[in-house]
Amino acid sequence: MPASAEPFDVIVAGAGPAGFCTAIDLGRRGVTCLLLERRPATAPWPKMDRTNARSMEFFRRIGIADRIRDLGFPPDMPMDVFLMTRLSEPPVAVLPFPSVAEWRTRIGRTHDGSLPLEPYQLVAQNKVEPLLKEVAESTPNVTVRHGCEVTDFEQDDAGVTVTVRRANGEDITARARYLVGCDGGVSTVRKRLNIKLEGEGSIRELRQVIFYSADLFDKIPYGKGRHYTFLDPAESFTIVVQGDRKEFTLHTSLPEDADFKAVIARLVGYPCDIKILHVLTWRYHLLLAERYRDRRVFLAGDSAHLVIPTGGLGMNTALGDAFDLSWKLAGAIRGWGGPGLLDSYELERRPVGAHNVACSGWAASGVPIWQSLVKPHVLEDTSDGADLRHEIAKSFKINHGRMHSMRGAEFGYTYAGSAILDEDSRPETWDTIAYTPNTRPGARAPHMWLSDGRPLQDVVGNWYTLLVFGSEFDFSEFEAAFRAIGAPLTVLRLDEPHMRKLYDRSMFLLRPDMHIAWRGDATPANVGKLVDRVTGRTQH
Incomplete structure (x- = not known):
């Protein structure tokens, strides 16, 4: 990619799901696209775990829905959500959610338009991204470069000149008619445009503990599902099952140096192999970019909106951005799209971003409601303990259930x-x-x-x-x-x-x-x- 390289139609900064899908859809529409990612490879750790129905429809449109499903929960596996004392003991409450196979049966019998074509899918982002990379690299007109960070750019009436830093420290330039910033919450593209984020930032700090266990999921005696939240008088714990059922994430506010292996073993309650892979600190944000565009430069995905993961509106909103913007850029580049086509991107997608940021906050606010009922005797084997768990279970089903019931936000926008x-x-x-x-x-x-x-x-x-x-x-x-x-x-x-x-x-x-x-x-x-x-x- 020398400085004198042939100009591209579009440069995309950031190879997460939004960046990959923007590039793939542009390429299949005949638009030359350069996708740049500062990391040397795709993300090694899971982030999102649920691809919603609308996103699966998008994946179907580009021909990869079945390949996405092959990476995640098998079709006969329920998506249930549990409130537990320990995995070895009966659940306190269960939020039942159908398997993909059950949804497909319902969809096949429904003829009134009330259900989407594709069910949701549980699949980890660190499994999705390598597939998207493979698809992008095999899509005509798309060039993918990892280890290349967009550090600066200048735009003029004809295009955007982008400064790129290679992994060896060398700075080079690339040229395109348009630039799309899909470079995440700390977006260089957004910051260079001086576009501010509005809303609430750094609401809460949490730890995400990624661990591996070959036998934990198979040994669960009281129901297989995707989320297991635990009753604990002193701390909040949730174990999220990733799509391969071997990789898991523990969400907690314990300090980074806690003995997480011992914590997980206590929550599980039966012998199994546990290997801690990675501990990372992350923060809750409810933020929206004040603008999604500056002339020839656009924002999409986490660079434009940051949500609390509860409710699964992060990556799924990002994919909506990608598939709205890509065809509009293609129309402008092919010459039949007028200036109002690109203007419509922000006018259409920013209200969706605002709505989903608010929905994410609403979903997350349901958790403290049921957690406020937890008292020191919640785990006691007494009538008072049992009565308290029953009361919490009723609140859990209503208030924790918020994050799993946002079908209108997902595909009714x-x-x-x-x-x-x-x-x-x-x-x-x-x-x-x-x-x-x-x-x-x-x-x-x-x-x-x-x-x-x-x-x-x-x-x-x-x-x-x-x-x-x-x-x-x-x-x-x-x-x-x-x-x-x-x-x-x-x-x-x-x-x-x-x-x-x-x-x-x-x-x-x-x-x-x-x-x-x-x-x-x-x-x-x-x-x-x-x-x-x-x-x-x-x-x-």
Whole structure:
């Protein structure tokens, strides 16, 4: 990568899930992309543990959903969450959550759009990232470079010149039309832009203890699951099972020099091999970047928003950023996207970021509610101890359950009111917990099964798609308008009467990210005006 190298269309700083997915989707859309990561390799330790349904739909769109699942919990393994005294003793409370196989059965029987196409998946980030690296490196137009840190950049009217420090200390430069900062919570890109984070930082300091055990999970006598939280009068402990069921994380506020092997052995309560791999200190944050863009430079993922991990809205929100921004950058680079297309990235994604930061705080605030009930006699084998555990169990199910019940936040968000949607679209809010499918502009197109058994998401195009219900409609004006500006359009004529209760218009225009841009029962009076709007060519 010499300084005189051929310029790229996009440089992405940071090869976490957001950076990898931005690069992969850009590459598959014909955009040349350089992905730079300061670390010499992918992350060695687990971080996130749950990839939600919407993220799995994204992974399906780029063809790797099954490969992601192969790295995590097997399909028949429940996702239950437990409150325990010790793993060797019966649980105090259980929050049951279906396995992937159970979800697939439910989804297969559901025809009203209320469920996503893909179930969630438990899989560790240190297993996901090597796969994403492999996919990125095999994607045409994508160049991946580890051991290369973005230290500075300058932008002008034509592009961005990036200063890169190699692992040997050598500084080189690279050039691109756009730069995307996916370089995490301490983002160099964000700091160089002087973009501030708003909200609450360093709320609480915790230790994450990564340990390995070949037999701990198999020996659990009272139910297999993914999270085990423990009742303790003096300290808070949670053991998170990673996707391979051999690697685990203990979350606690004990000091870094604590005897964690002894602590884990006490929490487990039966003989098993335990090997401490790593202890790291991390802090709770609820922060949102005041801006997501500065001219030709964009922020995505943790560089734009930091959440408390409870609720699983960190990486999953980051993937939403990646798959919103990538197609818009591609449209701008290919020449059919107007300035409003890139403007819409912040206008659409920052409200989602704000909502998810708030949701994360709400989910986390449920834990102290049930923990406040814990008293010194909570573990005693007495009637008072049993009564107290029963009271705590009721509170645990309600308040700890917050972090596992945010389906509305996960895939019910909407871009309604965006300037690149139907001009009649008005801003909407969405529920944190409940998801009610709808086909208004801005919403994610609800999953539906076609009569031949295929899912709608698998038959729509990778760019814009016009769904046409019925044979009497002439869509030639749409084809002509998209062709006139060079924007790709797939027309999909459907004869699916069972879909019409939810898809209650005759035509739907879907964006590349599967959100609805427009719907109607007849061709608009000025199709060119609509196409200019949804491609960002209309000036507002």
